[in-house]
Amino acid sequence: xxxxxxxxxxxxxxxxxxxxxxxxxxxxxxxxxxxxxxxxxxxxxxxxxxxxxxxxxxxxxxxxxxxxxxxxxxxxxxxxxxxxxxxxxxxxxxxxxxxxxxxxxxxxxxxxxxxxxxxxxxxxxxxxxxxxxxxxxxxxxxxxxxxxxxxxxxxxxxxxxxxxxxxxxxxxxxxxxxxxxxxxxxxxxxxxxxxxxxxxxxxxxxxxxxxxxxxxxxxxxxxxxxxxxxxxxxxxxxxxxxxxxxxxxxxxxxxxxxxxxxxxxxxxxxxxxxxxxxxxxxxxxxxxxxxxxxxxxxxxxxxxxxxxxxxxxxxxxxxxxxxxxxxxxxxxxxxxxxxxxxxxxxxxxxxxxxxxxxxxxxxxxxxxxxxxxxxxxxxxxxxxxxxxxxxxxxxxxxxxxxxxxxxxxxxxxxxxxxxxxxxxxxxxxxxxxxxxxxxxxxxxxxxxxxxxxxxxxxxxxxxxxxxxxxxxxxxxx
Numbered sequence: 001x002x003x004x005x006x007x008x009x010x011x012x013x014x015x016x017x018x019x020x021x022x023x024x025x026x027x028x029x030x031x032x033x034x035x036x037x038x039x040x041x042x043x044x045x046x047x048x049x050x051x052x053x054x055x056x057x058x059x060x061x062x063x064x065x066x067x068x069x070x071x072x073x074x075x076x077x078x079x080x081x082x083x084x085x086x087x088x089x090x091x092x093x094x095x096x097x098x099x100x101x102x103x104x105x106x107x108x109x110x111x112x113x114x115x116x117x118x119x120x121x122x123x124x125x126x127x128x129x130x131x132x133x134x135x136x137x138x139x140x141x142x143x144x145x146x147x148x149x150x151x152x153x154x155x156x157x158x159x160x161x162x163x164x165x166x167x168x169x170x171x172x173x174x175x176x177x178x179x180x181x182x183x184x185x186x187x188x189x190x191x192x193x194x195x196x197x198x199x200x201x202x203x204x205x206x207x208x209x210x211x212x213x214x215x216x217x218x219x220x221x222x223x224x225x226x227x228x229x230x231x232x233x234x235x236x237x238x239x240x241x242x243x244x245x246x247x248x249x250x251x252x253x254x255x256x257x258x259x260x261x262x263x264x265x266x267x268x269x270x271x272x273x274x275x276x277x278x279x280x281x282x283x284x285x286x287x288x289x290x291x292x293x294x295x296x297x298x299x300x301x302x303x304x305x306x307x308x309x310x311x312x313x314x315x316x317x318x319x320x321x322x323x324x325x326x327x328x329x330x331x332x333x334x335x336x337x338x339x340x341x342x343x344x345x346x347x348x349x350x351x352x353x354x355x356x357x358x359x360x361x362x363x364x365x366x367x368x369x370x371x372x373x374x375x376x377x378x379x380x381x382x383x384x385x386x387x388x389x390x391x392x393x394x395x396x397x398x399x400x401x402x403x404x405x406x407x408x409x410x411x412x413x414x415x416x417x418x419x420x421x422x423x424x425x426x427x428x429x430x431x432x433x434x435x436x437x438x439x440x441x442x443x444x445x446x447x448x449x450x451x452x453x454x455x456x457x458x459x460x461x462x463x464x465x466x467x468x469x470x471x472x473x474x475x476x477x
Contacts, residue, residue, distance in 0.1 A: 015081055015233045016151050016338030021240040023155035024230045028248040030162030031223025031309040033169060034302045035118065036216075037256065038279055038295065041263060042272035044216060048209040050196045050264035056210050057260045059422065060217035061253035064224055066419035067381045069409050070388035071228045072245045076407040077391075079241065081232030082320035084225060088383045089324060091390035094458075098326055099450035100383045103376040105317040106446075107222075108310035109347060110373045113355030115307040116140050122300045126293075136355075140348070143307045147315065147344050150337040151233050154312055161305035168298045169255045172279060176262030179286050186266070186285050196265055204269065211429030215374060215436055218426050220256070222377040224248060225384065226309060229316050233338075242407045311347055318343035326457070368442040375430075375443035378423045385419035 019027075045053040071084065080086045085104065089097025120136035127135075146157045178184045180194065203210075227244050231237045263278050266285060272278060277299070283291035319340040322331035331343045357365040392402075392412060402408055409415050430436040 015334065017233060017235050018150075018152045018338075019155050019230050019234045019240070021243050023159055024227055024234060024240055024244040025247050026159040026162040026166075027155070027230055027309055027312075028224050028227045028244065029166055029251065030158050030305040031226045031313075032221055032252055033162070033165045033255065034223075034306045035299060036220040037169070037259060038299050038302060039277050040216070041220070041260060042267065042278035044213050045260065045264050045267065045272040045278075046269055047205060048213045049200070049202075049204045049269055051202050052205065052207075052210045053213070053260050053264055054257065056213045056217050057257050059210075059214065060221050061249075061257060063218065063381070063419060063422040063426075064221045064252065065249045066415050066422065067384055068224055068227070068245050068249050070385045070416050070419060071225060072242055072407045073388055073405060073409050074384070074391060075228045075231040075241050076238055077405060079231035079234060079237035081229060081316050082323065083228035083231065083316075084380060084384045084387065085317060085320050086324075087387040087391065091387045091394065092383065094324070095451050095454045096383060097324070098321070098454040099447055100380055101317045101321050101326075102450050103372070103447070104380055105314050105321075105347070105350070106369065107373040107376040107380075108314040108317075109350035110354045110369045112143075112307045112310045112314070112348075112351035113353075114358065115303040115310070116143075116351070117355060117358070119300055119303040119307075122296055122303070125296055139304055139307070140352075143304065143311055144344065144348055146308055147311045148335075148339055148341055151339060154308065158305060158308055158312075161301050161308065164298060164301045165305065166251075166255075168279075168295075169259060172282070173255070173258040173262055175286055175288070176266060176282060177258075179282075180262065180265050184286055194265060196267075196269065200269065208429075208432060211425060212433040212436070213429070214422075214426035215378065215430045215439065218378050218381070218423070219374055221252065223306075223309065224252065225380065226313055228384075229313055232316075238406045245407075307351075311344060311351070314347035314350070315340050315343040318346055325461075326454075367438065368446075371439040371442040372446045374436070375427070375439040378426050379443075379447065382420050382423045385416035385423075389413055389416050 044056060047053075048056050074087050075083065078087070082089075082101075085097050085101040087097075088100045116136040116139055117132070119139045120132035120134070123135040124130065124132055146154050175184065179186045227241060227248065231241050234240045262282065263272060266282050267278055271281075277295055279298075280291050280295045283295070288294070318327065318331050321327045322329060322343070331340065331346065333340065333342060335341050354366070354369055357369065388409060389412075392409070395405075396402065427440070430439055
Protein backbone atom coordinates (compact mmCIF):
# COMPACT_ATOMS: atom_id res chain seq x y z
CA UNK A 1 0.00 0.00 0.00
CA UNK A 2 1.32 3.40 -0.90
CA UNK A 3 1.39 5.87 1.97
CA UNK A 4 2.11 9.56 2.25
CA UNK A 5 5.64 8.80 3.38
CA UNK A 6 6.44 6.92 0.22
CA UNK A 7 5.43 9.65 -2.19
CA UNK A 8 8.07 11.26 -4.34
CA UNK A 9 8.91 14.86 -3.40
CA UNK A 10 7.25 17.43 -5.59
CA UNK A 11 9.47 19.66 -7.70
CA UNK A 12 10.43 22.79 -5.80
CA UNK A 13 8.60 25.09 -8.20
CA UNK A 14 7.44 27.40 -5.43
CA UNK A 15 10.94 28.32 -4.28
CA UNK A 16 12.34 31.49 -5.80
CA UNK A 17 15.11 30.67 -8.27
CA UNK A 18 17.30 33.60 -7.29
CA UNK A 19 20.73 32.11 -6.58
CA UNK A 20 23.51 32.77 -9.06
CA UNK A 21 26.77 30.85 -9.41
CA UNK A 22 28.69 33.39 -7.30
CA UNK A 23 26.12 33.00 -4.51
CA UNK A 24 26.37 29.21 -4.52
CA UNK A 25 30.18 29.24 -4.57
CA UNK A 26 30.38 31.69 -1.67
CA UNK A 27 27.67 29.82 0.22
CA UNK A 28 29.76 26.65 0.09
CA UNK A 29 33.02 28.46 0.86
CA UNK A 30 31.35 30.37 3.69
CA UNK A 31 29.90 27.19 5.13
CA UNK A 32 33.34 25.58 5.20
CA UNK A 33 35.77 28.37 6.13
CA UNK A 34 35.03 29.06 9.78
CA UNK A 35 36.30 28.73 13.30
CA UNK A 36 37.57 25.23 12.56
CA UNK A 37 40.19 26.75 10.29
CA UNK A 38 40.82 30.03 12.15
CA UNK A 39 40.92 28.66 15.71
CA UNK A 40 41.39 24.88 15.94
CA UNK A 41 43.58 24.10 12.91
CA UNK A 42 46.62 24.16 15.17
CA UNK A 43 45.21 21.12 17.00
CA UNK A 44 45.67 18.97 13.89
CA UNK A 45 49.30 20.06 13.55
CA UNK A 46 49.90 19.29 17.21
CA UNK A 47 48.29 15.84 17.09
CA UNK A 48 49.41 14.52 13.70
CA UNK A 49 52.68 16.45 13.33
CA UNK A 50 53.47 18.96 10.55
CA UNK A 51 53.68 16.45 7.70
CA UNK A 52 50.87 14.33 9.15
CA UNK A 53 48.57 17.38 9.31
CA UNK A 54 49.27 18.25 5.68
CA UNK A 55 48.57 14.62 4.69
CA UNK A 56 45.35 14.58 6.74
CA UNK A 57 44.08 17.70 4.96
CA UNK A 58 45.09 16.33 1.56
CA UNK A 59 43.07 13.18 2.34
CA UNK A 60 40.22 15.43 3.47
CA UNK A 61 40.38 17.40 0.22
CA UNK A 62 40.32 14.18 -1.82
CA UNK A 63 37.38 12.95 0.23
CA UNK A 64 35.47 16.19 -0.38
CA UNK A 65 36.20 16.01 -4.11
CA UNK A 66 34.92 12.43 -4.35
CA UNK A 67 31.74 13.25 -2.42
CA UNK A 68 31.07 16.49 -4.29
CA UNK A 69 31.27 15.00 -7.77
CA UNK A 70 28.77 12.36 -6.60
CA UNK A 71 26.50 15.11 -5.30
CA UNK A 72 27.02 17.04 -8.54
CA UNK A 73 25.65 14.23 -10.69
CA UNK A 74 22.57 13.96 -8.48
CA UNK A 75 21.98 17.70 -8.01
CA UNK A 76 22.26 18.58 -11.70
CA UNK A 77 19.94 15.75 -12.71
CA UNK A 78 17.49 16.46 -9.86
CA UNK A 79 17.92 20.00 -8.48
CA UNK A 80 15.81 19.76 -5.32
CA UNK A 81 15.92 21.73 -2.09
CA UNK A 82 15.81 18.43 -0.16
CA UNK A 83 19.05 17.44 -1.92
CA UNK A 84 20.85 14.48 -0.35
CA UNK A 85 17.91 13.72 1.99
CA UNK A 86 15.57 13.45 -1.01
CA UNK A 87 18.09 11.35 -2.93
CA UNK A 88 18.55 9.00 0.03
CA UNK A 89 14.77 8.69 0.34
CA UNK A 90 14.40 7.83 -3.33
CA UNK A 91 17.36 5.51 -3.83
CA UNK A 92 18.32 4.14 -0.39
CA UNK A 93 14.90 4.03 1.26
CA UNK A 94 12.65 6.53 3.06
CA UNK A 95 14.02 5.49 6.47
CA UNK A 96 17.53 6.48 5.40
CA UNK A 97 16.32 9.77 3.94
CA UNK A 98 14.47 10.51 7.18
CA UNK A 99 17.58 9.76 9.26
CA UNK A 100 19.89 11.82 7.04
CA UNK A 101 17.57 14.82 7.26
CA UNK A 102 17.45 14.76 11.07
CA UNK A 103 21.19 14.20 11.37
CA UNK A 104 21.90 17.19 9.16
CA UNK A 105 19.30 19.37 10.86
CA UNK A 106 20.75 18.54 14.28
CA UNK A 107 24.28 19.31 13.09
CA UNK A 108 23.35 22.84 12.14
CA UNK A 109 21.02 23.43 15.09
CA UNK A 110 23.89 22.67 17.47
CA UNK A 111 26.31 24.79 15.44
CA UNK A 112 24.01 27.82 15.19
CA UNK A 113 23.57 28.09 18.95
CA UNK A 114 27.29 27.88 19.63
CA UNK A 115 28.05 30.44 16.89
CA UNK A 116 25.80 33.05 18.53
CA UNK A 117 27.43 32.51 21.92
CA UNK A 118 30.94 32.72 20.53
CA UNK A 119 30.07 35.87 18.55
CA UNK A 120 28.76 37.54 21.72
CA UNK A 121 31.96 36.64 23.57
CA UNK A 122 34.08 38.18 20.80
CA UNK A 123 32.14 41.45 20.99
CA UNK A 124 32.91 41.72 24.72
CA UNK A 125 36.57 42.17 23.72
CA UNK A 126 35.63 45.56 22.28
CA UNK A 127 32.68 46.34 24.59
CA UNK A 128 33.63 44.83 27.97
CA UNK A 129 30.76 46.48 29.85
CA UNK A 130 27.99 44.83 27.81
CA UNK A 131 26.63 41.34 28.58
CA UNK A 132 27.22 38.52 26.10
CA UNK A 133 23.54 37.70 25.69
CA UNK A 134 22.70 41.11 24.20
CA UNK A 135 25.16 40.67 21.35
CA UNK A 136 24.09 37.05 20.85
CA UNK A 137 20.45 38.15 20.61
CA UNK A 138 21.26 40.93 18.13
CA UNK A 139 23.19 38.56 15.87
CA UNK A 140 20.39 35.99 16.12
CA UNK A 141 17.82 38.58 15.01
CA UNK A 142 20.03 39.69 12.10
CA UNK A 143 20.55 36.10 10.89
CA UNK A 144 16.84 35.32 11.28
CA UNK A 145 15.86 38.35 9.18
CA UNK A 146 18.48 37.50 6.54
CA UNK A 147 16.85 34.09 6.10
CA UNK A 148 13.18 34.96 6.49
CA UNK A 149 12.94 38.09 4.27
CA UNK A 150 14.03 36.55 0.96
CA UNK A 151 16.43 34.09 -0.59
CA UNK A 152 18.06 36.98 -2.44
CA UNK A 153 18.85 38.85 0.79
CA UNK A 154 20.27 35.69 2.34
CA UNK A 155 22.44 34.97 -0.70
CA UNK A 156 23.83 38.52 -0.87
CA UNK A 157 24.52 38.62 2.87
CA UNK A 158 26.32 35.30 2.74
CA UNK A 159 28.31 36.36 -0.32
CA UNK A 160 29.86 39.40 1.38
CA UNK A 161 30.43 37.66 4.73
CA UNK A 162 32.17 34.79 2.96
CA UNK A 163 34.25 37.15 0.85
CA UNK A 164 35.85 38.59 4.00
CA UNK A 165 36.92 35.11 5.12
CA UNK A 166 38.23 34.13 1.69
CA UNK A 167 40.32 37.28 1.38
CA UNK A 168 41.72 36.71 4.89
CA UNK A 169 42.80 33.17 4.04
CA UNK A 170 44.41 34.31 0.76
CA UNK A 171 46.26 37.09 2.59
CA UNK A 172 47.41 34.68 5.30
CA UNK A 173 48.79 32.19 2.78
CA UNK A 174 50.50 34.94 0.77
CA UNK A 175 52.11 36.60 3.81
CA UNK A 176 52.99 33.25 5.39
CA UNK A 177 54.55 32.04 2.13
CA UNK A 178 56.61 35.22 1.89
CA UNK A 179 57.85 34.64 5.45
CA UNK A 180 58.71 31.00 4.75
CA UNK A 181 60.84 31.92 1.73
CA UNK A 182 62.56 34.81 3.50
CA UNK A 183 60.82 37.68 1.78
CA UNK A 184 59.48 38.90 5.13
CA UNK A 185 61.33 39.00 8.43
CA UNK A 186 59.85 36.86 11.18
CA UNK A 187 60.30 37.71 14.87
CA UNK A 188 61.51 35.06 17.32
CA UNK A 189 61.19 32.19 14.88
CA UNK A 190 62.77 29.45 17.02
CA UNK A 191 62.05 25.79 16.59
CA UNK A 192 60.12 26.48 13.38
CA UNK A 193 60.67 26.79 9.66
CA UNK A 194 60.89 24.12 6.97
CA UNK A 195 62.96 22.07 9.45
CA UNK A 196 59.68 21.58 11.36
CA UNK A 197 58.92 18.69 9.01
CA UNK A 198 62.08 16.75 9.91
CA UNK A 199 63.43 17.89 13.30
CA UNK A 200 61.29 15.34 15.22
CA UNK A 201 61.19 12.84 12.40
CA UNK A 202 58.65 12.79 9.58
CA UNK A 203 55.90 11.38 11.80
CA UNK A 204 56.76 12.30 15.41
CA UNK A 205 53.40 11.12 16.76
CA UNK A 206 53.11 8.04 14.52
CA UNK A 207 50.68 7.18 11.74
CA UNK A 208 47.55 6.53 13.82
CA UNK A 209 46.98 10.23 14.72
CA UNK A 210 46.57 10.98 11.00
CA UNK A 211 43.53 8.69 10.92
CA UNK A 212 42.39 9.98 14.30
CA UNK A 213 42.31 13.57 13.06
CA UNK A 214 40.32 12.72 9.92
CA UNK A 215 36.98 13.30 11.66
CA UNK A 216 38.11 16.79 12.71
CA UNK A 217 39.34 17.39 9.16
CA UNK A 218 36.04 16.13 7.73
CA UNK A 219 34.15 18.44 10.07
CA UNK A 220 36.37 21.31 8.93
CA UNK A 221 35.38 20.59 5.30
CA UNK A 222 31.66 20.21 6.12
CA UNK A 223 29.48 22.77 4.42
CA UNK A 224 30.45 21.97 0.83
CA UNK A 225 27.26 19.92 0.57
CA UNK A 226 25.28 23.19 0.82
CA UNK A 227 25.72 23.38 -2.96
CA UNK A 228 23.26 20.51 -3.29
CA UNK A 229 20.65 22.24 -1.12
CA UNK A 230 21.05 25.54 -2.98
CA UNK A 231 20.55 23.76 -6.33
CA UNK A 232 16.79 23.80 -5.72
CA UNK A 233 16.86 27.61 -5.65
CA UNK A 234 19.46 28.21 -8.35
CA UNK A 235 18.59 30.16 -11.49
CA UNK A 236 20.30 27.68 -13.82
CA UNK A 237 21.37 24.57 -11.84
CA UNK A 238 22.66 22.69 -14.89
CA UNK A 239 25.25 25.42 -15.42
CA UNK A 240 25.81 26.90 -11.96
CA UNK A 241 26.04 23.69 -9.91
CA UNK A 242 28.87 22.00 -11.90
CA UNK A 243 30.78 25.28 -12.03
CA UNK A 244 30.26 25.84 -8.30
CA UNK A 245 31.43 22.32 -7.45
CA UNK A 246 34.61 22.55 -9.51
CA UNK A 247 35.44 26.05 -8.29
CA UNK A 248 34.66 25.33 -4.65
CA UNK A 249 36.58 22.06 -4.36
CA UNK A 250 39.72 23.46 -6.01
CA UNK A 251 39.69 26.61 -3.88
CA UNK A 252 39.04 24.73 -0.66
CA UNK A 253 41.88 22.33 -1.35
CA UNK A 254 44.28 25.20 -1.99
CA UNK A 255 43.03 27.25 0.97
CA UNK A 256 43.07 24.47 3.56
CA UNK A 257 46.23 22.66 2.49
CA UNK A 258 48.01 26.00 1.97
CA UNK A 259 46.93 27.26 5.39
CA UNK A 260 48.00 24.07 7.17
CA UNK A 261 51.37 24.13 5.37
CA UNK A 262 52.00 27.71 6.56
CA UNK A 263 50.97 26.85 10.13
CA UNK A 264 53.02 23.66 10.16
CA UNK A 265 56.06 25.58 8.91
CA UNK A 266 55.92 28.70 11.08
CA UNK A 267 54.61 27.24 14.36
CA UNK A 268 56.49 24.63 16.40
CA UNK A 269 54.35 21.50 16.76
CA UNK A 270 54.44 21.69 20.56
CA UNK A 271 52.91 25.18 20.54
CA UNK A 272 50.46 24.79 17.64
CA UNK A 273 47.77 23.13 19.73
CA UNK A 274 48.10 25.52 22.67
CA UNK A 275 47.62 28.95 21.08
CA UNK A 276 44.16 30.53 21.09
CA UNK A 277 44.35 31.34 17.39
CA UNK A 278 47.25 30.15 15.22
CA UNK A 279 46.39 32.89 12.70
CA UNK A 280 46.93 35.60 15.33
CA UNK A 281 50.23 34.08 16.42
CA UNK A 282 51.58 33.90 12.86
CA UNK A 283 50.50 37.49 12.10
CA UNK A 284 52.17 38.68 15.31
CA UNK A 285 55.38 36.79 14.46
CA UNK A 286 55.46 38.55 11.10
CA UNK A 287 54.75 41.89 12.76
CA UNK A 288 51.27 42.69 11.44
CA UNK A 289 49.87 45.48 13.67
CA UNK A 290 46.53 44.95 15.46
CA UNK A 291 46.62 41.26 14.54
CA UNK A 292 44.34 40.22 17.39
CA UNK A 293 41.70 42.83 16.53
CA UNK A 294 41.83 42.01 12.83
CA UNK A 295 41.31 38.31 13.47
CA UNK A 296 38.65 39.06 16.07
CA UNK A 297 36.67 40.82 13.32
CA UNK A 298 37.31 38.06 10.77
CA UNK A 299 36.31 35.31 13.20
CA UNK A 300 33.20 37.31 14.09
CA UNK A 301 32.17 37.41 10.42
CA UNK A 302 32.95 33.68 10.20
CA UNK A 303 30.62 32.94 13.10
CA UNK A 304 27.78 35.03 11.70
CA UNK A 305 28.28 33.52 8.24
CA UNK A 306 28.22 29.98 9.63
CA UNK A 307 25.02 30.70 11.56
CA UNK A 308 23.48 32.32 8.49
CA UNK A 309 24.20 29.40 6.16
CA UNK A 310 23.40 26.92 8.94
CA UNK A 311 19.92 28.32 9.46
CA UNK A 312 19.34 28.17 5.71
CA UNK A 313 20.39 24.50 5.57
CA UNK A 314 18.48 23.47 8.70
CA UNK A 315 15.23 25.10 7.57
CA UNK A 316 15.44 23.36 4.18
CA UNK A 317 15.83 20.00 5.89
CA UNK A 318 12.67 20.63 7.94
CA UNK A 319 10.89 21.74 4.78
CA UNK A 320 11.92 18.44 3.16
CA UNK A 321 10.68 16.36 6.10
CA UNK A 322 7.35 18.17 5.96
CA UNK A 323 7.12 17.88 2.18
CA UNK A 324 7.67 14.12 2.49
CA UNK A 325 4.92 13.80 5.11
CA UNK A 326 7.10 13.25 8.17
CA UNK A 327 6.14 16.54 9.84
CA UNK A 328 3.04 18.78 9.87
CA UNK A 329 2.39 20.42 6.52
CA UNK A 330 2.76 23.93 7.94
CA UNK A 331 6.54 23.51 7.86
CA UNK A 332 6.40 23.07 4.08
CA UNK A 333 4.51 26.32 3.54
CA UNK A 334 6.38 29.13 1.84
CA UNK A 335 5.91 32.87 2.23
CA UNK A 336 5.11 35.10 -0.72
CA UNK A 337 8.86 35.70 -1.01
CA UNK A 338 9.58 31.96 -1.22
CA UNK A 339 11.00 31.32 2.27
CA UNK A 340 9.84 28.51 4.61
CA UNK A 341 9.11 30.81 7.56
CA UNK A 342 7.75 28.12 9.92
CA UNK A 343 10.73 25.86 9.25
CA UNK A 344 13.10 28.78 9.87
CA UNK A 345 11.38 29.60 13.17
CA UNK A 346 11.54 25.99 14.38
CA UNK A 347 15.20 25.67 13.36
CA UNK A 348 16.03 28.85 15.27
CA UNK A 349 14.15 27.45 18.29
CA UNK A 350 16.26 24.29 18.04
CA UNK A 351 19.41 26.40 18.01
CA UNK A 352 18.27 28.27 21.14
CA UNK A 353 17.48 24.95 22.86
CA UNK A 354 20.96 23.70 22.00
CA UNK A 355 22.43 26.92 23.35
CA UNK A 356 20.53 26.55 26.64
CA UNK A 357 21.67 22.92 26.98
CA UNK A 358 25.29 24.12 26.72
CA UNK A 359 24.63 26.31 29.77
CA UNK A 360 22.48 24.05 31.94
CA UNK A 361 23.58 20.55 30.87
CA UNK A 362 27.04 20.84 29.29
CA UNK A 363 28.24 17.37 30.36
CA UNK A 364 25.11 15.43 29.39
CA UNK A 365 22.65 16.77 26.82
CA UNK A 366 25.01 19.18 25.08
CA UNK A 367 27.84 16.63 24.97
CA UNK A 368 25.50 14.16 23.27
CA UNK A 369 24.33 16.78 20.74
CA UNK A 370 27.87 17.85 19.84
CA UNK A 371 28.99 14.23 19.53
CA UNK A 372 26.13 13.33 17.19
CA UNK A 373 26.72 16.39 15.02
CA UNK A 374 30.41 15.56 14.76
CA UNK A 375 29.65 12.14 13.29
CA UNK A 376 26.68 13.31 11.21
CA UNK A 377 28.63 14.96 8.40
CA UNK A 378 30.53 11.74 7.65
CA UNK A 379 27.29 9.76 7.61
CA UNK A 380 25.66 12.33 5.30
CA UNK A 381 28.62 12.15 2.92
CA UNK A 382 28.41 8.35 2.83
CA UNK A 383 24.70 8.59 2.00
CA UNK A 384 25.52 10.91 -0.94
CA UNK A 385 28.02 8.45 -2.41
CA UNK A 386 25.70 5.49 -1.86
CA UNK A 387 22.78 7.41 -3.43
CA UNK A 388 24.86 8.14 -6.52
CA UNK A 389 25.67 4.43 -6.95
CA UNK A 390 22.00 3.49 -6.62
CA UNK A 391 20.91 6.32 -8.95
CA UNK A 392 23.38 5.35 -11.67
CA UNK A 393 22.31 1.69 -11.53
CA UNK A 394 18.63 2.61 -11.76
CA UNK A 395 19.26 5.19 -14.48
CA UNK A 396 21.09 2.69 -16.69
CA UNK A 397 18.61 -0.11 -15.91
CA UNK A 398 15.77 2.13 -17.11
CA UNK A 399 17.49 2.69 -20.43
CA UNK A 400 19.31 5.96 -19.65
CA UNK A 401 22.58 6.73 -21.39
CA UNK A 402 25.45 7.86 -19.17
CA UNK A 403 26.60 10.18 -21.96
CA UNK A 404 23.30 12.09 -21.69
CA UNK A 405 23.91 13.13 -18.07
CA UNK A 406 24.66 16.86 -17.92
CA UNK A 407 27.19 16.22 -15.13
CA UNK A 408 28.50 12.73 -14.51
CA UNK A 409 30.94 11.02 -12.20
CA UNK A 410 34.00 9.97 -14.16
CA UNK A 411 35.66 6.89 -12.77
CA UNK A 412 32.41 5.30 -11.63
CA UNK A 413 32.07 3.17 -9.48
CA UNK A 414 35.51 3.74 -7.97
CA UNK A 415 34.83 7.39 -7.11
CA UNK A 416 31.78 6.77 -4.88
CA UNK A 417 33.39 3.65 -3.43
CA UNK A 418 36.49 5.68 -2.61
CA UNK A 419 34.32 8.33 -0.94
CA UNK A 420 32.63 5.72 1.24
CA UNK A 421 35.97 4.14 2.20
CA UNK A 422 37.45 7.53 3.17
CA UNK A 423 34.42 8.24 5.37
CA UNK A 424 34.69 4.81 6.97
CA UNK A 425 38.39 5.47 7.63
CA UNK A 426 37.41 8.62 9.53
CA UNK A 427 34.93 6.61 11.62
CA UNK A 428 37.53 3.92 12.34
CA UNK A 429 40.09 6.57 13.28
CA UNK A 430 37.90 8.11 15.99
CA UNK A 431 37.40 4.71 17.60
CA UNK A 432 41.06 4.90 18.68
CA UNK A 433 40.80 8.41 20.11
CA UNK A 434 39.33 8.49 23.65
CA UNK A 435 38.31 12.14 23.26
CA UNK A 436 36.44 11.59 19.97
CA UNK A 437 35.15 8.07 20.67
CA UNK A 438 32.11 9.55 22.40
CA UNK A 439 30.83 10.50 18.93
CA UNK A 440 30.26 6.80 18.25
CA UNK A 441 28.68 6.22 21.67
CA UNK A 442 26.00 8.85 21.05
CA UNK A 443 25.92 8.98 17.24
CA UNK A 444 25.21 5.32 16.46
CA UNK A 445 22.31 5.01 18.97
CA UNK A 446 20.81 8.24 17.59
CA UNK A 447 20.91 6.83 14.05
CA UNK A 448 19.23 3.64 15.26
CA UNK A 449 16.62 5.73 17.10
CA UNK A 450 15.79 7.68 13.92
CA UNK A 451 15.18 4.45 12.01
CA UNK A 452 13.02 3.14 14.87
CA UNK A 453 10.92 6.33 15.01
CA UNK A 454 10.47 6.26 11.25
CA UNK A 455 9.32 2.62 11.38
CA UNK A 456 6.85 3.33 14.20
CA UNK A 457 5.36 6.42 12.57
CA UNK A 458 5.13 4.73 9.18
CA UNK A 459 3.20 1.78 10.58
CA UNK A 460 0.86 4.05 12.56
CA UNK A 461 0.19 6.18 9.49
CA UNK A 462 -0.45 3.08 7.39
CA UNK A 463 -2.95 1.84 9.99
CA UNK A 464 -4.78 5.18 10.00
CA UNK A 465 -4.96 5.20 6.20
CA UNK A 466 -6.27 1.63 6.16
CA UNK A 467 -8.95 2.43 8.76
CA UNK A 468 -9.95 5.56 6.86
CA UNK A 469 -10.20 3.57 3.60
CA UNK A 470 -12.26 0.86 5.30
CA UNK A 471 -14.61 3.42 6.83
CA UNK A 472 -15.00 5.13 3.45
CA UNK A 473 -15.78 1.87 1.62
CA UNK A 474 -18.35 0.80 4.23
CA UNK A 475 -20.19 4.13 4.25
CA UNK A 476 -23.42 4.33 2.18
CA UNK A 477 -23.11 5.94 -1.23
